[in-house]
Amino acid sequence: MLGISKAFFKVEIGQLVTYKEERFKITHLISVESVLALNLRTLESERLYIDEIKLVANDDGLKDRNVVGHNDLTLYSEEEWAQAQRRFLVIKPLLENPIRSRTDAEKIADSSGVHVATLYRWLKNYQEAGHVSALVPSKRGRKYGSKLLAQEQEKIVESVIEDIYLNKQRHKPQDVIEEVNRRCRLAKIAAPHSNTVRHRLKLLDPAATMRLRGFKEAARNKYAPILGQFPGADYPLAVVQIDHTEADIILVDEVHRKPIGRPWMTLAIDVCTRTVAGLYVTFEKPSAASVGMCIAHAICPKREYLAELGIEGDWSVWGVMSVIHTDNAKEFRGVVLDRACVEYNIDLQWRPVLLPHYGGHIERLMGTMANEIRKLPGATFSNPTKRKGYDSEKNAAMTLKEFERYLVDFIVNVYHQRVHSQLGMSPRRKWELGVMGDEHMTGTGIMPIPEDPLRVRLDFMPFFERTVQQYGIKIDCITYYDHILDPYINSIDPENKREKKTFVVRRDPRDISKIYFFDPADNRYVVIPYRNIGQPAMSVWELKEVQQLLKTQGKEDVDENMIFEALGRMRSRIEEAKHKTKAARRQATRNPSINGANPNTGKSNANLTLKSSSFPLIESASVANEDDPFAQDIEPFDEISLRR
Known part of the structure; x- marks a missing residue:
């Protein structure tokens, strides 16, 4: 089995961790989401939630969560990245063989055409770093800024630069070279080449050099900032399948509660346990960004996500999957997505053409979700025949945020809890057995936790240069x-x-x-x-709306001030529309003939439809906080490719 990335840490008995600024020593693994640990200050045993604990680096202090010791994945050229992947494939048999011998290494080295010492160096680099980018070849030749002079020579060059170059007399480089030669003769050591001295001058910080040589104003003008304002799926996360579907439901906007269209769902399912590993919901058509955000959501713990949605329950499914199965759509083939998967040692595989059964698990999950969605107001059903006599747009009542909350509540508190026909148990129970094991089987152990969930999400997001x-x-x-x-x-x-x-x-x-x-x-x-x-x-959505508004007004040279002024005007109109909408709802309560209200109760038929659902709908975020002018649907990232 391949090693765990250094960006994750595994929870084990005896490990030192921090929890809410207290230090603990783990004593027992009691469930997939919690452990028992000894408080090192009070010496009392406490229950800790795994996704909230942090790793203690050493006795001197806590590990810096912000520092990540490798380059951003987009900074490597295609040739460098391809070479790193080739090296990884060479050492992969050794990584998978815990009892490898020198003979095994020599055989692989011979077949690969490299020296065994080189093979061991690659192996060491990967094991120390835990990620494929550690195998990117170093550039040949001396690195920029490297120094090869003897220590005495370096000291003389530094002293001359400081004494006669970095001052207001503004000596020329030739003056520095001559003084270096003179001091070396006095010290009876070999003088460095004149080009070496010139190179040292080029390495000086240009802004500091200009200031020390009497050009403070020029340095400020140039450098100072301008301030202003399937097979093999026999353990949890061995194989995860991902796919998209357009939900059979019409949703409404947050402001006017008017129909605006059908949303797209991106779902990830763990084939072994049938648990839903992650999801992403948007109005935008599928893209590499939506796939990446779904994968990142699957990898990271979800306690804070549930709290933000206001959903009670447990979704203790996280960790890096070994294999991801997808179909052959273009959104699964982005360069950023491919590199992120390689970096986290995820094998991204595409479904064989004309063999749909390879995606059967995700297809069945999509079918289950579709059956649940048909119970909601505004459902479009699967075909026009079934929809006959039902006006989907007229009955639409849910916003995108309400729809997402409904899906998550259904996944966590219904789908994961009920018995799965093929498993003979609930997906949650299957996950617990797969992770913790029992008297009949050995579990994988609690999944390693991302040390920096934000870095995981960023690695799967498109970028700018x-x-x-x-x-x-x-x-x-x-x-x-x-x-x-x-x-x-x-x-x-x-x-x-x-x-x-x-x-x-x-x-x-x-x-x-x-x-x-x-x-x-x-x-x-x-x-x-x-x-x-x-x-x-x-949001990006608001920015695009503002840009489109300015364009329709014939404004070509758009600047930052124009954007924020237009944003303020747009939000003012939205706030006015909200107050008008609330007044209309109050009027509808008084007059049963408006908006299809029930004449017996005075309440909207749409609300009655919501309450008749077989699964209780959580209170709408937009209803609970109607005065929030920032509640807008968000568009995902545009597709951005790497610079060649």
Whole structure:
């Protein structure tokens, strides 16, 4: 079995962890979602929820969750990534053989045409890092900025640069070279080549050099920031199947409660236990973004997700799957999706053409969900014959958020709890047996937990590439800035001195008030807010609406101020419409003839239809918080490809 990625940690007896800022030592594994642990301060035993515990790195302190010791996956070229995958395939037999010998390694090395020492080096790099990107080949030759001079020579060069170059006298490079030669003669050591001294001068920080040489204003103008505002599925997560379907239901908008169309569902099912591993619901057609968000949702714990939806219950299904089966649609073949799966050691397999039975488990799950959806108001049924006599749009009553809450509640509290005909037990019980085991079978053990769930979600999201300017980073006419960007202002690409260096940036479509900047110095993502932090948060959906509004008004040169001014006007109109809608609902209660209200009760027939469902509907988020002007449906990321 292949090793666990270093981005995850496995819960085991005797392990030191933290929980709500307290240190514990795990003593018992009592269920798939909780453990018993000894509080090291009070020496009392407590129950801890697994998805809330954190790993203790050592006795000196906690591990930094933000630092990830490898490059963003998009920074490698196709050739580098292909070479890393080839190396992984070579060492894979050794990883799968826990009792491998030197002879085994030599045979594989001979058949692969590499030296056995090279093979062991690849094996060590992968085992230490836990991810495939550790096998990306290093560039040949000396790395940019490397120094090969003797220590005494380096000291002399540094002293001369500091004494005569970094001052307001502004000596020329030739003056530095001559002084280095003079001091080396006095010290009776070999002088470095003049080109080496010139190279050291080029390595100096340009902004600091200009300031020390008396060009403070020029340095500020150029570099200072401008501030402003199936087979093999015999254990949990061995094989997960993913697919999409357009739900047979008409949903309504959050504001006017008017029909707006059918939503798309992306679902992931664990073939072994039949548990639903993850889902994603949107009005947009399937894309690599929706697939990636569903996979990330499946990998990460879901306690906070249930709390955000206001759903009671347990969804203790998380962890990295070994294999993902999909159909052959283009949204399952994106470059970002492929690289993320390889990075997390997920084997992404496509269903053989003309063999639909390979996707039978996900198809049956889709059928189960379709049968449940037909009980809801606004259902369109599977064909026009069954829909005859039923006006789906007239009876539509649920918003996208209400629909998502209904699906999750059904999955967690009904589907996972009832006996599955093929399993002979509930999916939840099958998952517990597969993980914890019993007297008849050995379980896999509790699934490793992502140390940084946000990093997992980011790895499966599309990305932007942007340069860092003096004002910060600009995306869709909106500027973002933080002091963390200062060292990268006007950075030059070390591979091409004529081009500015670009950096990887990712953005959550639900809230674009911040972006995630991949800091190459620390190999981690850093949150960068609006340059003008006084501007309100918005979604990609709202941004596109504002841009379309400005376009219809004939405004071509759109800037940030115009966008936020238009956003304010749009939200004001939405708020006015909401108040009008509430007044109309109050009038409908008084007059039974309006909106199809029941003449006996004065209540809307749509509400009666909801209550007649065989599964209780949770109170609508839009009804519970009608004054929230930000409740808008979100569009997923557009498809973004890697730079060639």
